[in-house]
Amino acid sequence: MIEKKLPLRDQKLSEKELCPDALLAGQEAAFARDIERLKARRHEFVQVPCPACGAGDGVPAFEKFTFDYCRCPHCRTLFMSPRPSPQVMAAYYADSENYRFWAKHIFPASEDARREKIHRPRLARVLEYCATYGIPTGTLMEVGPGFGTFSALAAACGRFGKVMAVEPTPELAAACRERGVTVIERRVEDLQNQGLNVDVALAFEVIEHLFEPGRFLSAMAAQLSPGGLLVLTCPNGLGFDIELLGAASLAVDAEHVNLFNPDSLGHLVTACGFEVLESSTPGRLDAEFVREAVLAGHFSLKDNPFLQRVLIDEWERLGHGFQTFLAENGLSSHMWLAARKRRR
Numbered sequence: 001m002i003e004k005k006l007p008l009r010d011q012k013l014s015e016k017e018l019c020p021d022a023l024l025a026g027q028e029a030a031f032a033r034d035i036e037r038l039k040a041r042r043h044e045f046v047q048v049p050c051p052a053c054g055a056g057d058g059v060p061a062f063e064k065f066t067f068d069y070c071r072c073p074h075c076r077t078l079f080m081s082p083r084p085s086p087q088v089m090a091a092y093y094a095d096s097e098n099y100r101f102w103a104k105h106i107f108p109a110s111e112d113a114r115r116e117k118i119h120r121p122r123l124a125r126v127l128e129y130c131a132t133y134g135i136p137t138g139t140l141m142e143v144g145p146g147f148g149t150f151s152a153l154a155a156a157c158g159r160f161g162k163v164m165a166v167e168p169t170p171e172l173a174a175a176c177r178e179r180g181v182t183v184i185e186r187r188v189e190d191l192q193n194q195g196l197n198v199d200v201a202l203a204f205e206v207i208e209h210l211f212e213p214g215r216f217l218s219a220m221a222a223q224l225s226p227g228g229l230l231v232l233t234c235p236n237g238l239g240f241d242i243e244l245l246g247a248a249s250l251a252v253d254a255e256h257v258n259l260f261n262p263d264s265l266g267h268l269v270t271a272c273g274f275e276v277l278e279s280s281t282p283g284r285l286d287a288e289f290v291r292e293a294v295l296a297g298h299f300s301l302k303d304n305p306f307l308q309r310v311l312i313d314e315w316e317r318l319g320h321g322f323q324t325f326l327a328e329n330g331l332s333s334h335m336w337l338a339a340r341k342r343r344r
Ligand SMILES: [Zn+2]
Pocket: 050, 051, 052, 053, 054, 055, 072, 073, 074, 075, 076, 077, 264
């Protein structure tokens, strides 16, 4: 998975700041063609239970791009079902015009800005977890490193004995190597017996894309030393803009088949051999996304005078404080989760 077309929700910047509008238009067209290709294989989609708690009684929530999303009545995870089979997903990413467009036109022009505004703060947070929870910094493994910007930065910071990336896509693995990053060119799910004994395992914006997130987490656990740190980031399906906008939220996407929330992801991680250390929702863009949807005429607050006031009429005065409130109370639509592999 590569960080790509969607605004980067854990940062105080939107994709627009990183990329000219003309490029975004080209990317949208490529994405639309990807969606059509996915629709053409709808007969291969698979009905699934809740990806967090396994309950089979998901309640229809909405559809997007004609795909169906359910909300689990038990853990409130939002998930696509029926969803593309693992084979269909693999073909989707391998043939994605959107990803090709992004890699060719957008990423090269924005890598420096991304390194400073996205990856450096991420690294600082990971190091903070290590310090807070006494995690050794021997080996760091990043799964789904994209072009390797974060892994290269982590290697260069000199705080970890060894940094490696796990990336099965040949083009992305090559990009990581170009940045001096050691790469294992496999899926983490296929490393079961490798026993890499890593101290820190990271997956940024990966778990929402996976057909079987539980299997992925067990595979992460298998490569961690006992007591090792797992860090995940992903959308929070109970966050402000997702709850309010539903299908109109940018986080609800044909690729985001699992929209966990801090509790449901915590339960899943616990079931896969970890103890949760902390979760947080430091997202900064919820209020802005809803405001933009209203201003663009995609969403109306006419029946919600309170939010109309906060997000539109008195935005300059109230917007920032409102977003801070969301972030500090687990209500933003982007979350971080840190967990430790149980010792036995
Ligand atoms: Zn559930």
